[in-house]
Amino acid sequence: MGVDNANLAALVGSRICHDLISPVGAINNGLELLGMSNSLEGPELELISDSVNNANARIRFFRVAFGAAGEQDLGRAEVVSVLSDVSKGGRIKYNWSSEAPAPRREVRMAFLAGLCLESALPYGGTVQILRSGDGWSVIGEGRKVNVDETLWAGLSGVQDAEITPALVQFALLPEAAKEAGRKVSFDAGLEKATITF
Numbered sequence: 001m002g003v004d005n006a007n008l009a010a011l012v013g014s015r016i017c018h019d020l021i022s023p024v025g026a027i028n029n030g031l032e033l034l035g036m037s038n039s040l041e042g043p044e045l046e047l048i049s050d051s052v053n054n055a056n057a058r059i060r061f062f063r064v065a066f067g068a069a070g071e072q073d074l075g076r077a078e079v080v081s082v083l084s085d086v087s088k089g090g091r092i093k094y095n096w097s098s099e100a101p102a103p104r105r106e107v108r109m110a111f112l113a114g115l116c117l118e119s120a121l122p123y124g125g126t127v128q129i130l131r132s133g134d135g136w137s138v139i140g141e142g143r144k145v146n147v148d149e150t151l152w153a154g155l156s157g158v159q160d161a162e163i164t165p166a167l168v169q170f171a172l173l174p175e176a177a178k179e180a181g182r183k184v185s186f187d188a189g190l191e192k193a194t195i196t197f
Helices: 005-037 043-066 076-087 104-120 149-153 169-179
Strands: 092-096 125-132 135-141 185-188 192-196
Touching: 005 043, 043 076, 043 104, 043 169, 076 092, 092 104, 104 125, 104 135, 104 169, 104 192
Parallel strands: 092 125
Antiparallel strands: 125 135, 135 192, 185 192
């Protein structure tokens, strides 16, 4: 049985996140033990702890965004926990509006859209993820929105821009949408950009 490139990329993403989450968690547990034994205190421990927490949050976020989607639903509490953790100390604050569980593949598309918007908000901002009926809107707002027209046009058409590792979400979102039978569109202004699917 063959695997197409998009599914292979998702499987690789799942494997990397799965293999990294345990050692990062173990480091965090070790730091907690050091903190309880008072054998290490001060700004050094705080810096290491913050870094481990940020890494753990990003891995959890990437696990949904880049991992295999599957058919199961993700509950509101789980999604909000991931977005809350990834927002701490970051330049982007995420907000999730849906009260009901959502199919993992739709949450995956929302997270990929969020990553696209992160690249358009050079000074930070907020990303609001809204669900209405069957449709989703992911809205990024900040002091300035910086959109590369060629790159963003590829979300709803043929991708002509060069895709670097930092921009892989622009190639994955249209593929995930096509697989789900969705069409991606976007709109951008000076302080706001919206991706819908």
